[in-house]
Amino acid sequence: MFSKPTERRSIAWQLILLFxxxxxxxxxxxxxxxxxxxxxxxxxxDNAVLxxxxxxxxxxxxxxxxxxxxxxxxxxxxxxxxAYWIRMLDSQGRTYAETPGMDRSLPPExxxxxQDSASMVGGLKDYRRGSKLFSLVAVNEESxxxxxxxxxxxxxSSDERLERNFAALFIIVLAGSVLGxxxxxxxxxxxxxxxxxxxxxxxxxxxPTHLKERVTPADWPRELQPLAIAFDxxxxxxxxxxxRLSQFSADLAHELRTPIANxxxxxxxxxxxxxxxxxxxDTIESTVGECExxxxxxxxxxxxxxxDAAREPIARKRFDARAAVQKIAAFYQTLADDHxxxxxxxxxxxxxxxxxxxxxxxxxxxDNALRFTPENGSIQILLSKRDADFEITVRxxxxxxxxxxxxxxxxxxxxxxxxxxxxxxxxxxxxxxSIVDLHGGSAKIESEIGQGTIVTLTFPLR
Numbered sequence: 001m002f003s004k005p006t007e008r009r010s011i012a013w014q015l016i017l018l019f020x021x022x023x024x025x026x027x028x029x030x031x032x033x034x035x036x037x038x039x040x041x042x043x044x045x046d047n048a049v050l051x052x053x054x055x056x057x058x059x060x061x062x063x064x065x066x067x068x069x070x071x072x073x074x075x076x077x078x079x080x081x082x083a084y085w086i087r088m089l090d091s092q093g094r095t096y097a098e099t100p101g102m103d104r105s106l107p108p109e110x111x112x113x114x115q116d117s118a119s120m121v122g123g124l125k126d127y128r129r130g131s132k133l134f135s136l137v138a139v140n141e142e143s144x145x146x147x148x149x150x151x152x153x154x155x156x157s158s159d160e161r162l163e164r165n166f167a168a169l170f171i172i173v174l175a176g177s178v179l180g181x182x183x184x185x186x187x188x189x190x191x192x193x194x195x196x197x198x199x200x201x202x203x204x205x206x207x208p209t210h211l212k213e214r215v216t217p218a219d220w221p222r223e224l225q226p227l228a229i230a231f232d233x234x235x236x237x238x239x240x241x242x243x244r245l246s247q248f249s250a251d252l253a254h255e256l257r258t259p260i261a262n263x264x265x266x267x268x269x270x271x272x273x274x275x276x277x278x279x280x281x282d283t284i285e286s287t288v289g290e291c292e293x294x295x296x297x298x299x300x301x302x303x304x305x306x307x308d309a310a311r312e313p314i315a316r317k318r319f320d321a322r323a324a325v326q327k328i329a330a331f332y333q334t335l336a337d338d339h340x341x342x343x344x345x346x347x348x349x350x351x352x353x354x355x356x357x358x359x360x361x362x363x364x365x366x367d368n369a370l371r372f373t374p375e376n377g378s379i380q381i382l383l384s385k386r387d388a389d390f391e392i393t394v395r396x397x398x399x400x401x402x403x404x405x406x407x408x409x410x411x412x413x414x415x416x417x418x419x420x421x422x423x424x425x426x427x428x429x430x431x432x433x434s435i436v437d438l439h440g441g442s443a444k445i446e447s448e449i450g451q452g453t454i455v456t457l458t459f460p461l462r
Contacts, residue, residue, distance in 0.1 A: 011193070012190065015189045015192075016186055019181065019188075020178065020182045020185050023178075023181035023185075024178045024181060027177045027178070027181075028174055031170050031173060035167065038166060039163050043156075043159065046135065046154065046156060046159060047124065047135075049154075050124075050137065050152070053084060053154070054139055054152055057069075057150055057152065058139070058141050058150065060072075061088070061143050061148065061150070065143060066096065066097075066143050066148060069097070070088060070096055070097030071097075073086055073088065083155050084099075084152060084154055085099045085105070085106055085152070085153035086099050086102075086150065086152055086153075087106075087108065087151040087152075088149070088151075089108065089149040089150075089151065090146065091147045091148070093108070095108065096148065102153075105129060106127075106134065106136070106151075106153050110136065111136045111151045111153075112124075112136060112137065112138055113138065114139055114149045115137075115140070124136070125137070126156075132155060133155075133157050133160045134153045134154065134155060134156065135153070135156055136151070136152070136153050137154075138151045138152070139152075195220055195221050196224070199220065199227070199228070202215050203215070214232045214235065215231055215232060256294065259291075259293050259294050260290075260294075262286070262290050263286075263290045266283050266286055266287060267283065270283045314357070314438060314439065315354050315356075316353055316354055317353075317354075318350050318351070318352050319351060319353075319355055320348070320350060321348065321349050321351040321383050322347070322348035322349070324351075324355065324358060324359065324362075325345050325362065325381055325392070326345055327359075328362050328363055328366065329345055329366070329381065332363070332366045335370060336370060336379070339370065339373070339375055340375045340376050340377075341370060341375070341376070341377050341378065342377075343366070343378075343379045344378065344379070345380075345381045345383070346380070346382055346383070347383030347384050348383055349384070349385045349390060350390075351390045351459055351461075352460070352461050352462065353439055353459050354439070357438070360431070361432045361435040361436065361457065362381075362392065362394070362457075364429070364432050365394045365428075365455055365457075366379065366394065367428065369394055369453070372396065372398040372399055372453070373396045373397065373398040373452075374398065377396065377397050377398060378397055379394065379395070379396045380393075380394075380395045380396075381394055382395065385461075386458075388460060388461050389459065389460055389461060390458070390460075390461055391456055391457065391458050391459075392459070393456045393457075394454070394455045394457075395453075395454045396452045397451075397452040399450065399452075400447045400448050400450055400451050401447040401449065401453065403447075403448075409445055410429050410432075410433040410443065410445075429455075432457070436457050436458070439459050440460050441457065441458045441459045442457075442458045443455065443456070443458070444456050
């Protein structure tokens with residue numbers, strides 16, 4: 001069974017959809033509220049007019065009497081358009097007078113029960129006949145000693161048509177607004193995401209040979225500036241890595257070429273004519289020495305590579321730093337005596353590290369210090385605890401280095417000055433830095449020409 005690849009969602013279409021839905025919802029709520037207010041207000045006005053009409057009819061009946069009131073109702077012409085239909089019933093429920101033609105459309109029995117004078121239009125009833133809508137109400141009224149019932153029907157067909165037209169207009173406006181908001185969302189989204197397209201084009205122009213180019217964060221919108229800054233920083237790191245890799249390849253080729261060329265040259269010279277056994281032995285011993293040099297370079301490179309890939313195992317434990325340092329110093333003291341250099345140690349404490357790696361790092365520092373410390377010089381090893389770290393400082397009074405070399409002395413194959421007579425491969429300090437980094441610590445160097453060099457290694461106590 002092959003899983004179906006998931007389709008990537010478009011940010012632009014998500015923004016367009018969300019903007020359109022939000023706008024449509026707000027418009028629907030606003031227009032719906034407006035529609036409800038208008039319709040309710042129209043019917044409320046009709047009810048108020050109906051109440052006024054009932055009050056006027058009651059007043060006419062009271063002042064003019066039933067006969068005059070009935071005569072006025074009968075005086076209207078049949079078929080004449082009227083907004084109100086009026087019927088007067090006697091106390092027995094018989095029709096006393098009504099608007100001409102009212103009995104065909106609005107018989108008495110469809111009206112609601114009559115209300116007393118205090119209720120007014122409390123008993124309002126809607127009645128539909130064909131395409132017309134009526135509001136019906138009935139009230140009791142006394143004239144003289146007789147009790148009458150007034151039935152009033154108000155034609156609200158025009159209000160209903162207005163409501164339907166307004167609803168249709170509401171739907172048309174809402175549909176147009178949805179389309180308009182979608183169009184605006186598309187335009188705004190595409191315009192807002194245009195810098196991303198331009199940034200993509202800028203990124204596409206950057207290749208291995210153009211790593212020094214930058215996207216210039218100041219030219220982008222504020223929301224994209226962090227992305228541009230991060231990309232520029234990534235380009236800078238890549239540029240540095242490519243530069244260091246190229247330099248590393250050149251340095252490695254140079255370091256390996258020298259012993260190989262020596263071995264080839266000595267072998268070729270030895271083969272030009274017959275040699276004595278002693279001469280062949282010297283050639284072989286020289287070749288072995290060059291092979292051992294190559295082996296050391298390869299071993300150091302493999303170690304640094306494993307450390308960089310976080311594959312070098314660490315067996316950390318707590319041990320006495322003073323005893324470990326004195327053991328290493330005693331090993332190098334024989335070589336130091338040949339150069340009349342003294343090695344001293346001060347301070348003590350417990351360190352949390354891999355003993356073998358610690359010995360290798362400190363041994364490289366001492367070996368490096370002995371190379372550049374003149375006769376009758378001194379090397380000091382200082383041990384101290386600083387907060388949650390343990391520091392080892394190696395100080396010599398050698399020739400020192402210029403400040404411009406300090407940022408790169410921990411790089412592989414980097415040698416500050418080839419004229420200083422060093423026969424190393426430039427991997428000693430790089431190996432020290434890798435060991436300290438593997439422990440989560442740090443290494444720093446201070447040096448001044450003629451004043452010596454100070455290297456400080458920091459190992460976390462946890």
